[in-house]
Amino acid sequence: MKILTPSEIKTLLPQWEIKENTIFKSFKFKNFTQAFAFMMQVAFIAEKLNHHPNWSNIYNTVEIILYTHDDGGVTDKDVEMAKAIEKL
Numbered sequence: 001m002k003i004l005t006p007s008e009i010k011t012l013l014p015q016w017e018i019k020e021n022t023i024f025k026s027f028k029f030k031n032f033t034q035a036f037a038f039m040m041q042v043a044f045i046a047e048k049l050n051h052h053p054n055w056s057n058i059y060n061t062v063e064i065i066l067y068t069h070d071d072g073g074v075t076d077k078d079v080e081m082a083k084a085i086e087k088l
Contacts, residue, residue: 001076003021004073004074009023009079013079013083021067021073022065022066022067023066024064024066025063026062028060030060031060032060034060038088039057039062042055042062046081051066051068051080053066054067064085066081
């Protein structure tokens, strides 16, 4: 797959940060239960798309990093995943 340029990424995903050939976003929730429920929803999306995030969870905050490991950067697969996450 083609690696997207930073300007292409910003056009497609203006709400995500670009960090060293990845895209990043932090999501904050009211409590741990809501954060965990969000992670479960993302897990189902990841399985459906066969594209899995790097992520972490501390109490009410979930941080997600996306990039296509095999290609070494952000591709259309990451954009598709990020847009699906945004719909939650």
